[in-house]
Each structure stands twice: as structure tokens, then as C-alpha cells.
Amino acid sequence: MIGPLTIPAAGERIAGRFTFSGDEGLAKYEWPYFAIRARSDGPTVLITAGIHAAEYTGIEAAIRLGRTLDPKQARGTILILLLLNRPGFYERSIYVNPEDNDNLNRLFPGRADGTWGERFAHRLLTEIITKCDHAIDLHAGDLIEDLVPFVIYRDTGDATLDGRIVRMANAYGARWAVKSAPTGERPGSLYAVAALNGVAAMLAESGGNGLLVEEDVVRHVRGVTNILKAIGSIDGDPDPVAPPTVVRSFEWLRAPAEGMFHRAVAVDQRVRAGDRVGDLTDLVGEPLATITATVSGVVLFTVTSPAIKKDGLLLAIGAL
Numbered sequence: 001m002i003g004p005l006t007i008p009a010a011g012e013r014i015a016g017r018f019t020f021s022g023d024e025g026l027a028k029y030e031w032p033y034f035a036i037r038a039r040s041d042g043p044t045v046l047i048t049a050g051i052h053a054a055e056y057t058g059i060e061a062a063i064r065l066g067r068t069l070d071p072k073q074a075r076g077t078i079l080i081l082l083l084l085n086r087p088g089f090y091e092r093s094i095y096v097n098p099e100d101n102d103n104l105n106r107l108f109p110g111r112a113d114g115t116w117g118e119r120f121a122h123r124l125l126t127e128i129i130t131k132c133d134h135a136i137d138l139h140a141g142d143l144i145e146d147l148v149p150f151v152i153y154r155d156t157g158d159a160t161l162d163g164r165i166v167r168m169a170n171a172y173g174a175r176w177a178v179k180s181a182p183t184g185e186r187p188g189s190l191y192a193v194a195a196l197n198g199v200a201a202m203l204a205e206s207g208g209n210g211l212l213v214e215e216d217v218v219r220h221v222r223g224v225t226n227i228l229k230a231i232g233s234i235d236g237d238p239d240p241v242a243p244p245t246v247v248r249s250f251e252w253l254r255a256p257a258e259g260m261f262h263r264a265v266a267v268d269q270r271v272r273a274g275d276r277v278g279d280l281t282d283l284v285g286e287p288l289a290t291i292t293a294t295v296s297g298v299v300l301f302t303v304t305s306p307a308i309k310k311d312g313l314l315l316a317i318g319a320l
Helices: 056-068 116-127 159-172 190-196 214-230
Strands: 012-018 031-037 044-049 077-081 134-139 145-147 150-152 176-178 200-205 250-254 259-263 276-281 287-292 297-303 313-319
Touching: 012 056, 031 056, 044 056, 056 077, 056 134, 056 214, 116 190, 134 159, 134 190, 134 214, 159 200, 159 214, 176 297, 190 200, 200 214, 259 313, 276 313
Parallel strands: 044 077, 044 134, 134 200, 150 176
Antiparallel strands: 012 031, 031 077, 145 297, 150 200, 250 313, 259 276, 276 287, 297 313
8 A cells, every 4th residue: 555545466557546534525535546566676656637627638648658557567666646636627627626716736735634625735745645756747738728838847955856856857858847936826836845855756738728639648648658767667768858948937927907818929939028928908898908028938828718817827938
């Protein structure tokens, strides 16, 4: 067992479900997972997806990995939790879980006596994540987001651990990498808190807008497979891929008022500080604000829905 997860005999794979017992609010759900155990020793690797329930390419990629990774070609143990935001999946929940309307990827390390999401984060971290050597968290643009593929990781100050993390991020094959928190965003992401607990952890983004685009799913599958080869979790040499360009900062632009957002840029577009990236109007079309780039860099993601609340997220720029 690793926490609530049953681990199969050496050389086998299982698909099962688990729950967090002893907590009535959590125990009413079951989470699907795969566990793959090799016959030879090696790292314990955790692959997670669906912490945002409508980021479907990560969920589909995790399912495919769970069904196709061969225990005979693996080393150690591979755990795949393919849908963390179980309450939000069939609700098509954007950003948050419907139990307490909070973003599960902002709550780590959680609290044993906190809200539903805080208790989930606490149990997941203490019972599963910290028992692993490596963690890969798969994401996409949410139901109303488009993005260019990129990876995210954090420096921890531990040179050995940071080297392992960079090796993983470089093996994924993304063009861009972020290694700092978004400006103005509160902490609590799974990958970041995992890294602060000694786990070599990173996040990968591919796809968006609630679409299962095959190219985006395959990118995740291919990227994770290459990471597993790079860290010695499965047999074979990793494919040679160019390391990503690391942006200097991750700047999130928000709306100064509620209204209709008219984007003037696309993902992967280069912008300069001061460039117009969109306009905000009210519901009868009167101008409210011109939105301009705060830094020079590349547009990493945009919100695709024009309906924006005050302080709502509009887009993000990776500073170059």
C-alpha cells in the first residue's frame, strides 16, 4: 500500500479506485487510479491529472499512459491518479471544485481540519505525494482557455533536487518554461508544494477549451514517456529534445472592471510592453478600458470567453 492505494505484485498493473476513509465528506467519492509495479527496483513516480476537472487532455493522456505502460519495461512503481477533481468532472466545473467552490490547485499543503478542498489537499499530500520520488502534474487550458504548450517548475534551493526537476522539465519537449509563480497569484500548487517537500515535481500544459485534440493528448503522452525514460522509470533512452526557453516571469493580466473582453492577440504571439492586447467594453458596447501588455514577451495563454468579471483573468505573458 501507498497511503490508500493498493500496489500490485511485482511485474503487474492494476486499475482501481480509492477513497480517503475516516472523512465523511471525502469518503463519499472514489478516485480512479492505475498502479504499475516493475520487477526491478527504481523510483516511485506519481502522475496526476484533472485537478481542474475540465482540462481533458491531461485526463485522457493519463488514462492512455495507465493502460499502455508496460510493467515489464518499467523500474520501480508508477502511480497514475487521472482525475483529482472528482466532484467537478461531470459538472464540467471551471477552475474550482463544487464542494466548496475553491481551486484545488491553490490549497496545498491543505489542513486536516479545513474545508473539503483543504482536507483533500492535506490527505493527498501526506498520504500519497510525499511517498513518491517524482511527480508530474498534467494540465490543459480550462474550458474557457487557450494556451501554447509549456511547463512550470520551481527552484527549491536544493541543487540536487533542482537538477532532477530541470532534467524532467527539459525532457518533456515544450518550447517554453516558467519557473516562477504568476504575479499576484496566491501559492498552493500541487507541483510547487511537492517540490518543497523534497519531491522532484513539475507541471505540463497542453491543449485547451475543453477539446480532446489528438495532437494535444499525444504531446502529453509523448512528453511524460520521455520524462520516465530520462529519470530511469522505464527502459530506453529519452528522445533528444530541445530544452525549453525559460521566461523571466509569468505576468497575469486581469480586468479592471466587469464587461466584454475583445482579444487582440493570440497564444504564442510576441508582444512588447505597452502593446494593446485587447479592449474591455460594457454590455452596450461602450469602451471601459484598453488592456496593454505590462512586459515584453510571449502570450502563453488567453481566456477565450468574452464574459469577464472584475479582476477576472484575461491572459498571461511570459516575459523575455
